[in-house]
Amino acid sequence: MENPDIVMQVATAGEALIDLIVQADGRYEPCLGGAVYNLTRALARQGTGTLYLNPLSSDRFGRQLAAALVADGVQLARAQPVQQSTSLAVVGLDDTGHPNYAFYRQGVADRAVTAEGLIESCRREPALQMVCTGALALAPQDAAHYLPWLQAQREAGAVVVVDANLRPSVMPDLDAYRRNVHAALRCADVVKVSDEDLEILGTPGANALEQAQHLLQASAARLLVLTLGGQGACLLTCDGQRWQARESEPLEVVDTVGAGDCFLAGLMVALLTRDEGAGGAGHVLAPLDDAAGRRLLAHALASASLCVMRRGCVPPTREEVLARVRQVPCAFS
Numbered sequence: 001m002e003n004p005d006i007v008m009q010v011a012t013a014g015e016a017l018i019d020l021i022v023q024a025d026g027r028y029e030p031c032l033g034g035a036v037y038n039l040t041r042a043l044a045r046q047g048t049g050t051l052y053l054n055p056l057s058s059d060r061f062g063r064q065l066a067a068a069l070v071a072d073g074v075q076l077a078r079a080q081p082v083q084q085s086t087s088l089a090v091v092g093l094d095d096t097g098h099p100n101y102a103f104y105r106q107g108v109a110d111r112a113v114t115a116e117g118l119i120e121s122c123r124r125e126p127a128l129q130m131v132c133t134g135a136l137a138l139a140p141q142d143a144a145h146y147l148p149w150l151q152a153q154r155e156a157g158a159v160v161v162v163d164a165n166l167r168p169s170v171m172p173d174l175d176a177y178r179r180n181v182h183a184a185l186r187c188a189d190v191v192k193v194s195d196e197d198l199e200i201l202g203t204p205g206a207n208a209l210e211q212a213q214h215l216l217q218a219s220a221a222r223l224l225v226l227t228l229g230g231q232g233a234c235l236l237t238c239d240g241q242r243w244q245a246r247e248s249e250p251l252e253v254v255d256t257v258g259a260g261d262c263f264l265a266g267l268m269v270a271l272l273t274r275d276e277g278a279g280g281a282g283h284v285l286a287p288l289d290d291a292a293g294r295r296l297l298a299h300a301l302a303s304a305s306l307c308v309m310r311r312g313c314v315p316p317t318r319e320e321v322l323a324r325v326r327q328v329p330c331a332f333s
Helices: 035-045 060-071 115-123 140-155 174-185 195-201 208-217 259-272 290-308 318-327
Strands: 010-012 017-022 028-033 050-052 087-093 099-104 130-134 159-163 190-194 223-227 233-237 242-246
Touching: 010 035, 017 060, 028 035, 028 060, 028 087, 035 050, 035 060, 035 130, 035 259, 115 140, 130 140, 130 259, 140 159, 140 174, 159 259, 174 195, 190 195, 190 208, 190 259, 195 208, 195 223, 208 223, 208 233, 223 259, 223 290, 233 290, 242 290, 259 290, 259 318, 290 318
Parallel strands: 010 050, 010 130, 017 087, 130 159, 159 190, 190 223
Antiparallel strands: 017 028, 087 099, 223 233, 233 242
């Protein structure tokens, strides 16, 4: 489904599913979701030309997923629906609003991909500057699809972004899962991890910051962003720069579904727009001065904060994010 008026800057690949979120009375509310799906919508809602690479189902849920993407301005690389059913996730929320998941993903639509198909879809977009994957796409069973695609995109000059976003409870072979996540991170120019991800990966270090620094130095990535839940986030560079920030005012948290996805979308948007007069992907990873590092982290935090103040994952627009950055500056340390 093509819109010639939109220049594709980012291509995303990974899960699109229905979150069945348990309610107080025991009912399950179906919500559009999946980490990469949320990220894709969040990018488009902030004005970034975004191409979603995975197919979607012809079933009712698949049509809803596709309609929401298109409504947000996302272009579908696979416009024709497939017969496989839509992925499902059963989501529970603890007392703090933190989600836990159980996934149903055998023979589903969003996994009906090949490395060749992903590479060809990106080849058709000459203005593409960045690609992103992560979360359930890092399952070792799908390595033959996503790892060659990531390597091909890096060789083609695109900025590769990988969101670890680990889901160990649904991976039967945790060692194989860790190995595949590390393989994907080795393809990345930009890495996003949480403090929980670092623990699951078994990264050396006395605390999350030391673990993040170790992971960055052991990779070829230029940037690593570490999310710390209510404690904010850190942005690290391969040459030793670091910025750490958190919200300066308490947030009214409704739930945290999609917060990390909106955070990463905010970071990617800020990277892509840091020098909007420059052409190509080279400016995205240009060295950061202090002001630029602060802008990147502030935009990402504001994107996440606006998400958690809403029910479900409702990504903010770029105008909403910029307004929050102006009105509620984050606190740096």
